Amino acid sequence: MLKLGIIGTGAISHHFIEAAHTSQEFQLVAVYSRKLTTAQQFASSYTDVSLFDNLEDFFQSEFDVVYIASPNSLHFTQAKAALSAGKHVILEKPAVTQPQEWQDLVEITQENHRFIFEAARNYHEEAFTVIKNFLADKQVLGADFNYAKYSSKMSDLLSGNTPNVFSDRFAGGALMDLGIYPIYAAVRLFGKALDATYQAQQLYNTIDLNGDGILSYPEYQVHIKAGKNITSNLPCEIYTTDGTLTLNTIEHVRSAIFTDHQGNETHLPIQQAPHTMTEEVAAFANMIKQPNQKLYQDWLDDATDVHKLLYTMRQTAGIRFEAEK
Numbered sequence: 001m002l003k004l005g006i007i008g009t010g011a012i013s014h015h016f017i018e019a020a021h022t023s024q025e026f027q028l029v030a031v032y033s034r035k036l037t038t039a040q041q042f043a044s045s046y047t048d049v050s051l052f053d054n055l056e057d058f059f060q061s062e063f064d065v066v067y068i069a070s071p072n073s074l075h076f077t078q079a080k081a082a083l084s085a086g087k088h089v090i091l092e093k094p095a096v097t098q099p100q101e102w103q104d105l106v107e108i109t110q111e112n113h114r115f116i117f118e119a120a121r122n123y124h125e126e127a128f129t130v131i132k133n134f135l136a137d138k139q140v141l142g143a144d145f146n147y148a149k150y151s152s153k154m155s156d157l158l159s160g161n162t163p164n165v166f167s168d169r170f171a172g173g174a175l176m177d178l179g180i181y182p183i184y185a186a187v188r189l190f191g192k193a194l195d196a197t198y199q200a201q202q203l204y205n206t207i208d209l210n211g212d213g214i215l216s217y218p219e220y221q222v223h224i225k226a227g228k229n230i231t232s233n234l235p236c237e238i239y240t241t242d243g244t245l246t247l248n249t250i251e252h253v254r255s256a257i258f259t260d261h262q263g264n265e266t267h268l269p270i271q272q273a274p275h276t277m278t279e280e281v282a283a284f285a286n287m288i289k290q291p292n293q294k295l296y297q298d299w300l301d302d303a304t305d306v307h308k309l310l311y312t313m314r315q316t317a318g319i320r321f322e323a324e325k
Contacts, residue, residue: 002285003062005030005087007078008069009042012092016067016119017046019277025285026065032058059085065288067119068092071170073323076101083108083116088288093120093180097171097321099307106300115296117284118303120184124280127253127270128188131238131245134258134268138240140190142220145182145236145250148174148210148227165228168205169322175200175208175313179226181251182236183306186215186222189238192305193217198313201229206320213313252276 004026006013020026032052033039039051052058059066059081065088068078076096079089083105095118096102109116122128153163164170165177175198186193193215200211210227220239225232238245243260245268247253256268273279287296314320 002026002064002088002288003029005032005058005061005063005066006042006069007032007058007066008092009033009038010069013042013067013069015275016069016092016277016281019275019281020067022275023278023281023285025281025289030058030061030063055081059087064088065090065284071164071167071172072176073097073169073171073321076105079105079116080108083112083114086112086114088114089116090284091116091118093118093184094171094176094307094310095303096307097176097323099304099311102304102307106304115284115288115291117280117287117299118306119277119280120180120303120306121277121280122181122251122253123184123188123299123302124283125251125253125273126279127256127272128185130268130270131247131253131256132189134245134256135189135238135240138242140220141239141241143186143190143222143236143238144225144234145185145222146225146232146234147178147181147250148225148230148232149178150231151228154229162205166203166205166207166209168207168320168325171321171323173207173319174210174226174228175213175310175317175319177226177228179211179213179224179313180306180310182222182224182226183215183309184302185236185250186224187302187305187309190217190222193222193309196309196312196316198224198317200317200319202317202319206318208317208319211317215309 036053043049067090069092165172195216198213200208209229213224215222236247248255258266
């Protein structure tokens with residue numbers, strides 16, 4: 001069983017630990033927070049967990065892999081320190097804020113003979129393997145992928161504060177937080193896009209509340225919608241010369257139904273995992289325990305493409321993080 005360390009004491013870390021423990025592949029043994037009291041509160045429901053408020057001491061402790069779910073702008077430096085300390089790294093999406101940071105981390109990973117993973121959970125869903133196999137003999141004409149969900153932090157923003165998810169200091173925004181899901185889905189299903197654009201409704205600090213993007217492929221386009229101040233209940237669609245494949249969502253897919261031009265329906269055999277993080281947790285554990293270098297390189301290459309697209313889309317919309325200003 002892999003010993004797990006945690007950086008980041010938000011709800012998403014609890015969700016990851018739940019999936020990790022359910023998999024019986026990981027056991028939480030260490031938690032870091034800037035404040036020891038915060039680490040104590042976070043770890044109160046777990047047993048035999050060491051608590052740290054010093055990052056260097058945390059990385060020197062006994063664990064195999066660290067899950068980093070701190071604010072986005074802190075990921076790079078924390079991951080770099082973790083890899084240098086000989087730990088495998090799982091970075092909550094978005095892993096980094098700029099493509100060069102990802103390349104730097106990959107190089108450090110190779111130098112230290114470790115693994116690095118981006119926890120973009122839909123990328124590892126078995127549903128996308130089923131969907132990709134179904135599309136293999138079809139000519140794709142385009143797609144509409146969206147993920148827009150009203151943020152629990154909107155009330156805080158509207159009251160005059162700037163939560164991390166809307167902060168330029170912490171590299172927030174709808175594209176980085178939710179738009180990454182449809183982008184990962186596009187890269188997973190269709191491969192590398194040639195170019196990308198993005199237009200957004202933005203705050204004074206340039207961070208996007210919601211926006212629409214286009215990923216350009218040689219013969220078609222994939223339309224992307226992301227939002228934190230709106231909720232979209234629309235399904236996602238993939239258009240082909242034979243008909244339309246409709247997905248209930250672009251993350252944690254529950255159903256995929258193909259309707260041909262005569263109205264006939266084909267239901268793809270989608271088996272949704274019981275937990276949103278189950279499949280990615282299993283994928284990471286399997287890769288560490290039984291390395292598959294070709295598959296791992298595919299993961300790294302796709303993550304590289306995703307972060308190039310995110311960066312390009314931010315530039316076209318004029319979204320600038322504090323470190324870039």
